[in-house]
Amino acid sequence: MGLKLGISICDDYSxxxxxxxxxxxxxxxxSAGSLIGPRIQTVLCKKKGEDEWFIGQEAYRLxxxxxGTMVDRIIKLVLRDGFATxxxxxxxxxxxxxxxxxxxxxxxQTACGSTEVDSLVVTVQELSAVLSDALIKAAEKAGIxxxxxxxxxxxxxxxxxxxxxxxxxxxxLVSVFDLRDExxxxxxMKVVRGRKPLLVSAEHEKLPEGFSLDVLSSxxxxxxxxxxxxACAERMxxxxxxxxxxxxxxxxxxxxxxxxxxxxxxxxRRVFQADSIFSDGxxxxxxxxxxxxSLYPYLFSCExxxxxxxxxxxxxxxxxxxxxxxxxxxxxxxxxxxxxFILDDTDVLxxxxxxxxxxxxxxxxxxxxxxxxxxxxxxxxxxxxxxxNEKTMTVRIRDLGFGELFPSSEKVIRMECKLP
Amino acid sequence: MGNLILTSSKKTVHSYYSxxxxxxxxxxxxxxxxIYNNLMLLDESFLDDRLKDFIRNELELPETADKLDxxxxxxxxxxxxxxxxxxxxxxxxxxxxxxxxELIRIRKEGSESIFLEKGDYLFSIGKYYAALNIYxxxxxxxxxxxSDRSKRALVYEHIGFSFARLFDYGKxxxxxxxxxxxxxxxxxxxxxxxxxxxxLMKKEPEELLGVPEEVRSEWDDEYGKAVERTDADARVxxxxxxxxxxxxxxQKGLTSLAYKLKDDYRRSQG
Numbered sequence: 001m002g003l004k005l006g007i008s009i010c011d012d013y014s015x016x017x018x019x020x021x022x023x024x025x026x027x028x029x030x031s032a033g034s035l036i037g038p039r040i041q042t043v044l045c046k047k048k049g050e051d052e053w054f055i056g057q058e059a060y061r062l063x064x065x066x067x068g069t070m071v072d073r074i075i076k077l078v079l080r081d082g083f084a085t086x087x088x089x090x091x092x093x094x095x096x097x098x099x100x101x102x103x104x105x106x107x108x109q110t111a112c113g114s115t116e117v118d119s120l121v122v123t124v125q126e127l128s129a130v131l132s133d134a135l136i137k138a139a140e141k142a143g144i145x146x147x148x149x150x151x152x153x154x155x156x157x158x159x160x161x162x163x164x165x166x167x168x169x170x171x172x173l174v175s176v177f178d179l180r181d182e183x184x185x186x187x188x189m190k191v192v193r194g195r196k197p198l199l200v201s202a203e204h205e206k207l208p209e210g211f212s213l214d215v216l217s218s219x220x221x222x223x224x225x226x227x228x229x230x231a232c233a234e235r236m237x238x239x240x241x242x243x244x245x246x247x248x249x250x251x252x253x254x255x256x257x258x259x260x261x262x263x264x265x266x267x268x269r270r271v272f273q274a275d276s277i278f279s280d281g282x283x284x285x286x287x288x289x290x291x292x293x294s295l296y297p298y299l300f301s302c303e304x305x306x307x308x309x310x311x312x313x314x315x316x317x318x319x320x321x322x323x324x325x326x327x328x329x330x331x332x333x334x335x336x337x338x339x340x341f342i343l344d345d346t347d348v349l350x351x352x353x354x355x356x357x358x359x360x361x362x363x364x365x366x367x368x369x370x371x372x373x374x375x376x377x378x379x380x381x382x383x384x385x386x387x388x389n390e391k392t393m394t395v396r397i398r399d400l401g402f403g404e405l406f407p408s409s410e411k412v413i414r415m416e417c418k419l420p
Numbered sequence: 421m422g423n424l425i426l427t428s429s430k431k432t433v434h435s436y437y438s439x440x441x442x443x444x445x446x447x448x449x450x451x452x453x454x455i456y457n458n459l460m461l462l463d464e465s466f467l468d469d470r471l472k473d474f475i476r477n478e479l480e481l482p483e484t485a486d487k488l489d490x491x492x493x494x495x496x497x498x499x500x501x502x503x504x505x506x507x508x509x510x511x512x513x514x515x516x517x518x519x520x521x522e523l524i525r526i527r528k529e530g531s532e533s534i535f536l537e538k539g540d541y542l543f544s545i546g547k548y549y550a551a552l553n554i555y556x557x558x559x560x561x562x563x564x565x566x567s568d569r570s571k572r573a574l575v576y577e578h579i580g581f582s583f584a585r586l587f588d589y590g591k592x593x594x595x596x597x598x599x600x601x602x603x604x605x606x607x608x609x610x611x612x613x614x615x616x617x618x619x620l621m622k623k624e625p626e627e628l629l630g631v632p633e634e635v636r637s638e639w640d641d642e643y644g645k646a647v648e649r650t651d652a653d654a655r656v657x658x659x660x661x662x663x664x665x666x667x668x669x670x671q672k673g674l675t676s677l678a679y680k681l682k683d684d685y686r687r688s689q690g
Contacts, residue, residue, distance in 0.1 A: 314424035318509040323426060340429045342449060342510075346422020377510065378453065380427060403450040404443040 002118030004290065005108050006157065006282025007101070009135075010125055011075045012181040013039040013250065015279035016108050019287040026283040028276040029111045038275040039250060040107075044100045045070040046086045055103045071096055075124065078134045098138040105142045117143075119289050121150045121282040123157040125182075127304050129388055132333045150289060151333055153304035154178075155202045157281030158187055161274065162246070163200065163296050164284045169270065172243035175236065176277065177229070179251030183210030184229075186236050191298070192357075199356060202302035207232055213251050222257035229261035237265070244270040248277045299329040301356050306332050306390055308355045308419045312383070314341055325385040328356035332387035340400065343368065343379045349397065355420045364395075364417050371399050372409045378402040393417045425449075425510065432478040436471065441545070442686065448479045452510040455501050456519060459526070460534075460541040464497050481507060498523035532558065532571075539578060546684060548582040555579045573603035580611060589619035600627050606635075613639050614646075 004019035006026065015038050016029045028038045045059035045068040046052070054062050063070035069086045071077070077084065077093040084091050091099075101122075109115050122135050132151040139149040162174050176187035184207045192199040209228045215221035237245075245265045247255065253275060255262055265271050274280070288294050301307060310326040325337045349366040371379055380400040387393050395415045401408030427449055435444035438454060440461040445451050451474075455462065467488060476485035484507040488500055495503070502520060505511055511519070526534055539554035555575050580595030593615045600608035612627050613636070650656065662673040 312424065314426040315509070316426040320423070321426070338429065340427045341424040342427055344423040344425050344512075346424070348422070349424070377425070377449075380449070382429075402453070403446045405445075405450060405453065 001114075002116030003108060003112055003114050004119045004283060004286040005105070005117060006121050006123065006279045006284070006286050007104055007108075008123045008154070008157070008276070008278040008282060009042060009075060009101075009104075010180070010182060011042055011073045014042050014104060015039060015276045016104055017276055017279040017283035018108060018112050019283040021287075026280045028279060029108055038253075040104070041072075042074055042100070043070050043072045044074065044096055044103070048087060053099050053103060055100060055107075074100055075131065078131055079128065081130070094134050094137065097134050098141045101135065101138040102142040105139075105144065117148060119148055119150075119286040120144050121152055121157065121286040121289070123152045123154055123278050123282040125154050125185075127151065127153045127333065127389070129333070150285070150331065152282060152285060152331065153302070154185075154278045155187065155204050155302040156300065156304045156331070157278045157285060159189060159200055159202050159281065159298075159300055159302060160284040160288070160296065161277045161281030162189055163298065164281075169244045172241040174244045174246065175240075175242050175265075176246045176248060177233070177252060178249040178277075179210075179213075179229075179247075180249040181213050181251075183207070184232065184251075185210075185249075186232070188236075197297050197299050200298040200300055200302075201357070202300075204303065207236075216251070216257055225251075226258040226260050229258050230264055233261055233264050242269050244272065246277060247271070247273045248275060299356055301329065304331055304333070304390060306330050306335060306387065306419070307357075308353045310385060310393060310419070311352045311354075312339075312341075312350065313352070315344070322352075325351070325383070326387070326393065328354070332390045336384065336386045338382060338384040340380055340382050342377055342402075343371075343381065344377050347371070349381075349383070351395070351417075353417075353419060360420075362420060366395060366397065366413065366415055368397065368413065370413055371411055372406075374402070374406050378406045388416075391419045393419055432474075434474070434478055436474040436478070440466075442683070445474075448481065448508045449510045451475075451479070452505050452508050455505060456511060456515070458541075459501070459519075459522060460538045462497075462501070467492070467497065467500055475504070479508075483507070498527070536575065536578075539575075543578065543582055543585075546585075548585050552579060552582050555582070569602045573599040573605070573608060576602060577608060577611060580615070584615060584618070589615055593619065593621075593625065597625060597627055610639055610642075614643055617643055 001021060004021075006017040006019070008015045017026045018029060019026050040056040041060060043055065043059045043063075045054045045062045047054070047062060047068045054068070059068075059070055062068040071084045071086065071091075074093070074097055076082075078097050080093075082093050084093075084096060105117065105120075109117075120139060122139070124131055124135070135151050136146055136149055140146055158176060162170055162176075170189065170191055172190070174189045176189070178185040178187065185204060186207050187202060187204040189200065189202045192201060209232050211225060211228060216225055252273065255273070262271070288296060306326050306328055308326075309324060309328040311322050311324045313320055314323050315321070316323070323339060325339065326335050347368045349368055351364040351366070353362040353364060354360075368381070371381070380402055382396075382398040382400055384396045384398075385393060386396075393416070395417060397413040399409045399411040427447065432446050435446050436451065437444050440458060441454070445454055472485045472488055475488070476482045484504060487503055487507075491500060491503070498520075502516065502523070505516055505519060535554055535558050539551045539558070542548075542551035542554060555578055558575050559572065576595045576599035580592045580599065583589070583592035583595060593612065596608055596611040596615055600612060609627060609631060612625055613631070616624055616628070659677070662670055662677070665673065
C-alpha cells in the first residue's frame, strides 16, 4: 500500500504528515527522518560544484559552513515568478519549488520506508492558481501523477484535522491560534446543524497584532507577547460559545511565556496544542480522497471551497432537469466542468446560483446573441465552468456549430462572475 | 420559453455519410435534423444496415437499432423514422406531431404530387441530376400519370430549369418548348425568351413569334434585373474581392473556392 501524505508548505517552515492505515491516525515526520518532530525550514541549498541539494536544518548547516548557496522564501518567489542564481546557474522559482518538494517527498519516503505515493495533499496558507499550478507540476516532477495530487488551503486542512477529533471538540465554535514567524493567524470553525448535509464553515484572518518570534527571546518580550495574545483572545472569543481552542505554530509550541493568555482561553473551554494541524489535516484529506465514501460527509464552506452551487436547467431525455456545473463545497481548483448543449429557441444562458449558506437563488444571464444566426436547434455550444478562486467563476461558451450541416464559427464568449 | 438540450460531449469515431446530401453526420442530433428536414429525400433504402450500425455502435443506441430490426416488417417506413426521432429526444412532442402530420400528408397525397415535390426539393438543394431523374420518371413512369397536359407542362418547365442550372441551355430550351406545347401559357414563352437570351441564340425559336413589343420590353427589364441580382450575388462579389488580394491570399482563396465548386458539382451529379 502506498503513502498518503499531507504536506504543509509556508515560507518559514514546512511539515509532512503521513496517514497510517492500520491505526487510522497521522504521524508527523521531521527533517532528520525520524517520526518525532514537526518543522522543516523552507530553505533549499545546493552543495557547491555538485548536483546535491539539501533542505531544512541540513541546508542551513551547509550554507553557514560556506559549502553551498541557500534560497529561502520559496513561496513568495513562486508567487512573484522570480528566480535565483545558485552556483552560477539561474533557476526559476518553479524549478526551486520542484527541487524542494522532491526533497520533502523523498524525506517521507525514507522515513516511511515506501516509495509509492497513493495520494498527496499539499496545503498552503493562501491558495492561488499560480501556486497551485506550480505545486502540481512540482509534484509531477517528483514522480507523483497529477491525479494523485491535490492542493488545499490551510483552512480546508484545518477542517479535516478538527473533524477527525472527538465530536465534543466541535460541538460549538472551535478557535485556532497559529503563531509563527509570518504572523499571528486566527481560524474559526463551526458546524451548522439542522440541514443535510451538515455545513462546516471556516474563516481565517491574519491578526494585525502579530509579532516576530525573536521578541520571545527576552523576558520583557515574552511578557509583551503574552499581553498581545491575551488581548487578541479576548477580542476574538468574547461573546462566542467556543467549545475548544487549538494552539499551533512554532510560536505556540511552548506556552510557558503566555500564562495570562492560557488562563483566559482555558476558562470553560477545552484547549489543546496541535503542532502540525495543517499537515495532519492534509494527510487525513489525502487518505479520504482514496475512499469511495468520504468519512467527512459535510459541506465545506471556507477558503478553497466553492461558496455556491451553480446549475443550469436543460432538457435531458425529453425532461427538464437541473444540471449541476459546480457544487458548493467543492475545491475550486479541482472544479472544472465541460458540458455540451444545443440552443432551442433561446439566445440567453441562465445559470442558477444557490449559496450554500442560504436558500436564496440568484440567476446569472449570459447573452448569446453574438453567436451566428442559424435555424433553431442547430447551434451546439460547449459550456465550461472553472474558477480562479472560491468566489470567482469563469464561464466560457464556445460555438461548436452543428456538424457539417452548420460548421462552427469558433466564436467564444467569456464571462467572469462573482459568486455570493 | 427557450430551452437548452443536453447533448453528449462524446464525438463519434466513424461518421454516417449521407449519400443524399453528400455530408457526414456525427451525432444523434444531426441525424434527427437530417431526417426531419430531408424527409422528401428518404426512402426505404435509408434504413439499411449502415444506418443501423451507426445508431447501434456510434450513437450507442442499441435499443433503437434493435427496435428498427424488430418492427421492420410490421411498421411502415415513416413510423420507423418517427421511432428514431422519438428515441433521440431532439425534437419536442409538438415537433414530432408535425412530422407525423407530414408523413400522413405524404401518404394521403398521390404519388404524382409527392414525386414532383421530391424533385423540386432535390432541385432546391442543388442536386439537379437527381431532380431530373425524378421528373423524367413522372413523364415516362409506369403509371402514365401525366395525362393532364398542364401538369406535364409544369414538369417540363422544371426539367428546363434543371438543365439551365447545369448550363445545358439547348436541353433547357427544348424542355421549355415542350412545356409551351403542352400548355401554351405566357410564362413558358417567357422561359423560352430568357433561355434564348442567356444562351445568346442568333435565331429566336418560332414559339416567340408574335410576342408583342411591350411584352418583350417588360421581359427585358425583368431579365436585366435578374442579371443585376447575379452580379450582386455573394459568390460573385467574393471572387471580385479575391482578385484584389495579394498573390498568396488570392491563390489560397481561389483554391478553396475551386474545392467548394467541385464539391457542389459532385453533389449536383447525384
